[in-house]
Amino acid sequence: MKTYKIAVIPGDGIGGEVMTEGIKVLDCYASLKGNIKFAYETFPWGCEYYLKTGKMMDDDGLEKLKKFDAILLGAVGFPNVPDHISLHGLLINIRQSFNQYINLRPVKLLPGAPCPLKGKGPQDIDFVVVRENVEGEYSGVGGIRFPDKPEEIALQTSVFTRKNTEKVMEYAFQLAEERNGKRKLTNVTKSNALNYSMVFWDKIFNETALKHQDIQTETIHVDAITMYFIQKPEAYDVLVASNLFGDIITDLGAALQGGLGFAASGNLNPEGEYPSMFEPVHGSAPVLAGKGVANPIAMVWTVKMMLDFLLKVEADEIITAVTQLLQEGESLTPDLGGTATTQEVGDAICGKLAKLIKA
Template sequence: MKKYKIAVIPGDGIGVEVMKEGVKVLETLSKLTGEVAFDFTWFDWGCEYYLENGKMMDDDGLEKLKNFDAILLGAVGFPGVPDHVSLRDLLLKIRQGFDQYINYRPVKLLSELDCPIKGKKPGDIDMIFIRENTEGEYAGIGGIEREGKEEEIALQTSVFTRKTTEKVMDYAFDLAKKRNKLNHLTSITKSNALNHSMVFWDKIFKEKKANYPEIKTAEYHVDAAAMYMIQRPESFDVVVASNLFGDILTDLGAALQGGLGFAAGANINPDGKYPSMFEPVHGSAPEIAGKGLANPIAMIWTIKIMLDFLGHESLADTVMKGIEGSLEMREKLTPDMGGKGSTSQVGEIICDIMSKKLN
């Protein structure tokens, strides 16, 4: 039996509710298969912690997390705490502190009932975004000068290093080769307007694609890419993008697959020097927090990604079959999916389907 130490940060709002279902799935797999075991350590960091302590996490938080095999994060953000504080002082602090330079976001339609575009079916929408995750537009460099005066200036500087940009593009090319779907990689840019950062991005992409002659490529400006994702989503396979562009387009991708209730994600340190962090990206949804209305599928899909990353592909496939099977029980799903079920009931349904698959 393989044992893993997992740090659990449920965070804010519905993060607490969906995290319980993710942990339930892992415990079910452990009990049913005997293949894996999980030792969970829970941390109460987040916005409530901030309101009590003036900080989003312990001062030595990264030191406490560094020896875990993986980190699970539920959601971050709540009224009363500015978004730039809650994001930068917890999520981005972990991403950047642990060099999780790969953000991995699947965009896959599981049921045509959930797609807002007419005529699209499973298989038509199946892409993976590889987003640069530690630099770019979110580097956090800049400031505000002459505050409160007519001449007030806000400066926000993007940072693109050759080292990280090359590693992100290599990861994306290797994934396109491994997936063997369309053997296609699309680079998202805006070099007509961003004449330094995106020209640099384009230059490195051209250098890298020479090393992967078997991979077909395309380069789109971000505005055109958004249009093509709606018009012809089936033409996308793997997509590589900067921090900001990847952030925006993956939420568009979530809409294509049925909404943020499906939006799973991972922050990966491929080198293995630090733990990687796995999180759904639907936010904390404070308006429905505590009501049992939150859709746990994104969290459970995130669990699937973590299992893949840890090398347990067969267990990950079982989790995916549980998610797919649950979509056939519409009346038992959460209200955002047209059902009357609760967060915990959907988790139970998925665990029940998994149990039947494994028995």
């Protein structure tokens, strides 16, 4: 039996509540399968830790995390800690230090989930965004000159390297080949205005396309893609985008699939040189913390993504269980029109998993 070592960072707000349900589903799945199990170690890092220590994580936190097969993160952020501190001190620090250069965001509308688009259904919304995750606009290169003076200057420099951009493009093309989809890859750019970084990005995309001529390609500006997501989401299969653009369009994608309560993601180091990190992207939602009403589906979907990555086999029973839950409508949290608690949703998903896997 294979045991996987998982680092658990519940984080802030509702992070701990949804994490409990994610681990519950993960352990349920492992128990039912019988050939895997998980060993966890929990780290108390996050904004509360920062307020006590002045640090978002231990000084040797990265060394501690290296020994794990994967990292599960609940949520990061709290109103009395500036977002740029909480984000760069923990999440971006781990992403960049562990070269998690792929951020993978599925955008899939499950049967029974609410969709804000008139006339669109699950058959229309099923694509995935490959977001560059360690460079670009979030590289952290820049500075402030002459602070608080009339001549104050803020500089924020985007960084794009050939080595990393080639790897991102190659990953996206391979995903388009492997997915049971349209065999289509859409390049999200803004090269008409960003005449260095995005022209370079487009060039690497076109170079990589020459090695994958079986894949249909197109290039669309990021402002246009936000319109097309609303008008024709069925046109997309795999999209590749820079760090900032990928961040923005995937939140719109989350709205298409029912809201942030369904938004899962993986921060991947595909080569396995470092552990990859998996997180729901709904944020810490402090106003919901401690009320037991947070929707755990994004966290459950996140552990499914972790299973897919570790086992190299898709744990589709988890999505089937969530779909059954949505279609029956009996164990849903208030954001989905129900009265169930976070814990009750986790229990219901485990109950459905038991029937699916034993069957």
